[in-house]
Amino acid sequence: xxxxxxxxxxxxxxxxxxxxxxxxxxxxxxxxxxxxxxxxxxxxxxxxxxxxxxxxxxxxxxxxxxxxxxxxxxxxxxxxxxxxxxxxxxxxxxxxxxxxx
Amino acid sequence: xxxxxxxxxxxxxxxxxxxxxxxxxxxxxxxxxxxxxxxxxxxxxxxxxxxxxxxxxxxxxxxxxxxxxxxxxxxxxxxxxxxxxxxxxxxxxxxxxxxxxxxxxxxxxxxxxxxxxxxxxxxxxxxxxxxxxxxxxxxxxxxxxxxxxxxxxxxxxxxxxxxxxxxxxxxxxxxxxxxxxxxxxxxxxxxxxxxxxxxxxxxxxxxxxxxxxxxxxxxxxxxxxxxxxxxxxxxxxxxxxxxxxxxxxxxxxxxxxxxxxxxxxxxxxxxxxxxxxxxxxxxxxxxxxxxxxxxxxxxxxxxxxxxxxxxxxxxxxxxxxxxxxxxxxxxxxxxxxxxxxxxxxxxxxxxxxxxxxxxxxxxxxxxxxxxxxxxxxxxxxxxxxxxxxxxxxxxxxxxxxxxxxxxxxxxxxxxxxxxxxxxxxxxxxxxxxxxxxxxxxxxxxxxxxxxxxxxxxxxxxxxxxxxxxxxxxxxxxxxxxxxxxxxxxxxxxxxxxxxxxxxxxxxxxxxxxxxxxxxxxxxxxxxxxxxxxxxxxxxxxxxxxxxxxxxxxxxxxxxxxxxxxxxxxxxxxxxxxxxxxxxxxxxxxxxxxxxxxxxxxxxxxxxxxxxxxxxxxxxxxxxxxxxxxxxxxxxxxxxxxxxxxxxxxxxxxxxxxxxxxxxxxxxxxxxxxxxxxxxx
Amino acid sequence: xxxxxxxxxxxxxxxxxxxxxxxxxxxxxxxxxxxxxxxxxxxxxxxxxxxxxxxxxxxxxxxxxxxxxxxxxxxxxxxxxxxxxxxxxxxxxxxxxxxxxxxxxxxxxxxxxxxxxxxxxxxxxxxxxxxxxxxxxxxxxxxxxxxxxxxxxxxxxxxxx
Numbered sequence: 001x002x003x004x005x006x007x008x009x010x011x012x013x014x015x016x017x018x019x020x021x022x023x024x025x026x027x028x029x030x031x032x033x034x035x036x037x038x039x040x041x042x043x044x045x046x047x048x049x050x051x052x053x054x055x056x057x058x059x060x061x062x063x064x065x066x067x068x069x070x071x072x073x074x075x076x077x078x079x080x081x082x083x084x085x086x087x088x089x090x091x092x093x094x095x096x097x098x099x100x101x
Numbered sequence: 102x103x104x105x106x107x108x109x110x111x112x113x114x115x116x117x118x119x120x121x122x123x124x125x126x127x128x129x130x131x132x133x134x135x136x137x138x139x140x141x142x143x144x145x146x147x148x149x150x151x152x153x154x155x156x157x158x159x160x161x162x163x164x165x166x167x168x169x170x171x172x173x174x175x176x177x178x179x180x181x182x183x184x185x186x187x188x189x190x191x192x193x194x195x196x197x198x199x200x201x202x203x204x205x206x207x208x209x210x211x212x213x214x215x216x217x218x219x220x221x222x223x224x225x226x227x228x229x230x231x232x233x234x235x236x237x238x239x240x241x242x243x244x245x246x247x248x249x250x251x252x253x254x255x256x257x258x259x260x261x262x263x264x265x266x267x268x269x270x271x272x273x274x275x276x277x278x279x280x281x282x283x284x285x286x287x288x289x290x291x292x293x294x295x296x297x298x299x300x301x302x303x304x305x306x307x308x309x310x311x312x313x314x315x316x317x318x319x320x321x322x323x324x325x326x327x328x329x330x331x332x333x334x335x336x337x338x339x340x341x342x343x344x345x346x347x348x349x350x351x352x353x354x355x356x357x358x359x360x361x362x363x364x365x366x367x368x369x370x371x372x373x374x375x376x377x378x379x380x381x382x383x384x385x386x387x388x389x390x391x392x393x394x395x396x397x398x399x400x401x402x403x404x405x406x407x408x409x410x411x412x413x414x415x416x417x418x419x420x421x422x423x424x425x426x427x428x429x430x431x432x433x434x435x436x437x438x439x440x441x442x443x444x445x446x447x448x449x450x451x452x453x454x455x456x457x458x459x460x461x462x463x464x465x466x467x468x469x470x471x472x473x474x475x476x477x478x479x480x481x482x483x484x485x486x487x488x489x490x491x492x493x494x495x496x497x498x499x500x501x502x503x504x505x506x507x508x509x510x511x512x513x514x515x516x517x518x519x520x521x522x523x524x525x526x527x528x529x530x531x532x533x534x535x536x537x538x539x540x541x542x543x544x545x546x547x548x549x550x551x552x553x554x555x556x557x558x559x560x561x562x563x564x565x566x567x568x569x570x571x572x573x574x575x576x577x578x579x580x581x582x583x584x585x586x587x588x589x590x591x592x593x594x595x596x597x598x599x600x601x602x603x604x605x606x607x608x609x610x611x612x613x614x615x616x617x618x619x620x621x622x623x624x625x626x627x628x629x630x631x632x633x634x635x636x637x638x639x640x641x642x643x644x645x646x647x648x649x650x651x652x653x654x655x656x657x658x659x660x661x662x663x664x665x666x667x668x669x670x671x672x673x674x675x676x677x678x679x680x681x682x683x684x685x686x687x688x689x690x691x692x693x694x695x696x697x698x699x700x701x702x703x704x705x706x707x708x709x710x711x712x713x714x715x716x717x718x719x720x721x722x723x724x725x726x727x728x729x730x731x732x733x734x735x736x737x738x739x740x741x742x743x744x745x746x747x748x749x750x751x752x753x754x755x756x757x758x759x760x761x762x763x764x765x766x767x768x769x770x771x772x773x774x775x776x777x778x779x780x781x
Numbered sequence: 782x783x784x785x786x787x788x789x790x791x792x793x794x795x796x797x798x799x800x801x802x803x804x805x806x807x808x809x810x811x812x813x814x815x816x817x818x819x820x821x822x823x824x825x826x827x828x829x830x831x832x833x834x835x836x837x838x839x840x841x842x843x844x845x846x847x848x849x850x851x852x853x854x855x856x857x858x859x860x861x862x863x864x865x866x867x868x869x870x871x872x873x874x875x876x877x878x879x880x881x882x883x884x885x886x887x888x889x890x891x892x893x894x895x896x897x898x899x900x901x902x903x904x905x906x907x908x909x910x911x912x913x914x915x916x917x918x919x920x921x922x923x924x925x926x927x928x929x930x931x932x933x934x935x936x937x938x939x940x941x942x
Contacts, residue, residue, distance in 0.1 A: 083938050
């Protein structure tokens with residue numbers, strides 16, 4: 001299977017994720033978009049493992065680590081979202097501007 | 102003492118031959134101290150002595166370990182005079198081929214000698230402090246930091262590469278900061294701690310850049326590798342000069358040399374055991390140790406490098422000795438004396454008297470730790486640091502007094518006390534450099550002889566005012582008495598070394614020390630003329646000091662003589678603190694606030710009124726230009742520019758995370774675009 | 782054959798991903814995520830990464846989606862059609878497009894003609910286990926510590942005082 005097909009798919013998914021992160025106001029949807037980006041990266045790891053990995057499976061190992069870290073990220077992210085919701089009764093990112101000057 | 106060490110050395114040969122080399126395990130020693138610090142922090146509070154027992158036990162282990170390593174090293178030196186040291190390392194970080202950072206240790210004569218100094222002084226100070234600090238606040242914290250300090254110092258001593266040395270170096274800075282500010286409830290103490298930290302940091306910047314230069318030139322942080330390259334001419338002399346001068350900046354900061362010496366007297370705000378361990382015997386000699394450790398770098402650079410070292414040392418030794426002469430605070434006398442003696446070592450290194458300088462580290466550690474601990478005992482008894490509140494303590498505190506006097510005589514370098522042998526070698530080194538035609542050597546020789554006189558003079562003053570004469574403390578409230586045994590035993594042990602510690606370096610065939618620590622084929626020649634001259638000067642100084650301050654034979658009020666301005670200069674510490682404060686601290690701090698106020702008052706209000714007041718404003722600007730001068734205007738305008746730019750830019754900080762993310766991804770896209778454009 | 786399956790699955794997941802970030806119903810978004818992730822799992826299988834594919838199904842489709850749905854419920858997201866899109870499409874759209882437009886040609890030129898070799902990696906779960914527990918033991922342990930830290934952190938952040 002040509003590597004380029006996979007690469008175009010991953011780039012596309014990654015950019016869709018970027019759009020989601022930038023455009024959606026609901027924090028939970030933003031987290032979902034991040035998951036899509038991470039999955040695109042995972043697909044890259046696995047595809048490249050088939051190209052340059054030789055006998056070893058290092059790319060797949062990395063994909064597993066990415067999944068583990070994504071899970072941790074999601075757990076913390078949701079906890080933060082809940083905390084924000086509890087304090088300000090909103091999960092709209094444009095209304096949360098604690099970083100403002 | 103000599104024969105004792107010699108037999109021990111022979112014994113060491115046997116152990117080494119049987120394969121149980123203690124040096125293999127030298128890395129354990131700093132680890133013990135670090136673990137002790139962690140343990141005290143973890144469980145110290147629950148122990149009956151609040152953690153002191155862990156510290157003392159760990160220091161016993163450290164000292165014994167240091168001795169084993171020392172004897173093992175001596176055994177190797179005895180077997181092979183050209184022995185270059187034992188080194189072992191594992192890879193710490195690997196940045197690709199040719200740039201590895203090691204985690205390793207190196208034991209040679211220099212490091213072995215330092216191990217003994219650090220181990221013994223740390224042990225004595227821990228024992229002493231267990232009694233001295235009893236009932237104080239935060240004892241646990243105190244002992245943990247003390248252990249941390251010992252571990253850091255041992256890391257510096259044993260480090261086989263500059264990066265590790267820097268780690269230990271900063272660890273010492275941290276623990277020094279924590280300990281100076283131990284009684285932080287008093288504002289002076291915490292500001293003294295900050296001052297010490299910031300001032301040494303100024304020097305450390307130089308040290309770090311020196312490390313970078315050496316890494317760039319040698320491709321390695323390894324000390325032995327760099328030294329070898331420097332000695333073989335593998336690094337250009339110009340590069341070495343730059344590196345040497347930068348490294349020396351670190352030494353100037355840490356060893357409190359002119360012009361960064363002002364932090365050390367203030368550091369006396371810490372508890373006395375801390376002053377003894379850190380600000381007299383060990384940490385402050387780290388600067389000297391650094392120069393000694395990297396000596397091939399200095400030696401193979403252009404002459405200017407070592408000349409700078411010698412000149413800085415000479416200046417410092419004289420000005421600090423003069424300052425010691427006018428201090429009222431007992432610990433401050435000792436602090437300036439420490440600066441002066443450290444400068445002696447630095448100047449000695451500057452004229453190439455390598456062995457003599459390290460030997461002076463060795464003897465100075467014993468008698469200066471002794472003086473500080475004994476001073477602590479005195480202060481404990483009279484509840485005051487001021488010599489105006491002391492006097493006549495000789496009969497009340499015999500052990501303290503006798504050991505203090507022993508330390509004082511060693512400091513004044515009377516034979517056969519320890520200080521004599523090392524000081525004499527240093528003066529001989531300066532004399533040889535001077536006769537070889539070096540102008541810096543001549544300056545150093547003059548400075549050293551002058552300091553010999555001054556040192557004896559302030560020692561006489563200190564002894565006379567503290568222990569003799571009529572009591573000046575308030576007998577109603579203060580009842581001086583001898584300190585507890587835990588405090589006097591360390592004094593006695595250190596006093597024994599302050600007498601005998603110099604005997605390992607008696608010039609001639611018996612000179613053990615010169616074989617342990619040497620650079621090249623250097624040999625210390627004994628010059629009877631020099632010995633007589635320097636001892637004579639010391640005697641004269643002591644007599645003068647004694648005559649003025651004890652006997653009252655010479656009654657002069659310096660304030661009324663021609664020397665009065667000079668006296669005022671000394672009292673104000675050459676106005677250096679004032680210069681630093683008024684020249685650096687205040688302008689930076691006050692200008693900032695003034696600029697902020699100015700913007701508020703003039704810029705914002707002015708904008709409203711500007712339309713009607715253009716003519717007035719221009720006139721005012723001319724006035725202000727004359728009045729406040731160019732620099733003020735520059736500073737203020739810069740501040741105004743910053744303020745205005747900030748006012749504009751702050752609107753970018755919308756607090757909207759997604760806009761930040763958009764900027765980030767745009768940046769990524771730009772980078773990829775640049776890549777496409779330029780590479781494909 | 783493999784190529785054909787890949788193209789179909791890729792198209793489905795791509796469309797689902799686009800729907801995920803554009804539709805207005807939050808619960809539907811979560812369901813589109815399921816479709817995307819399942820599609821990815823199938824592609825993993827096509828690329829002979831069996832174990833990763835099943836991990837993907839178990840963790841993402843099983844756990845993560847449930848977690849996200851809970852998140853949506855707990856934050857009382859309005860279920861149904863609501864205008865939840867941020868008024869920022871004019872920034873987000875161009876950024877994503879530029880990123881895609883710039884990256885794809887680069888990748889295409891760099892990796893043109895390379896193919897993914899699928900023969901060498903059959904039945905690889907055992908090999909993967911060997912790899913993780915020999916060469917990657919330390920990262921593996923660190924990942925476990927990370928997960929523990931995340932667990933504690935999440936509990937701490939989200940608990941009611």
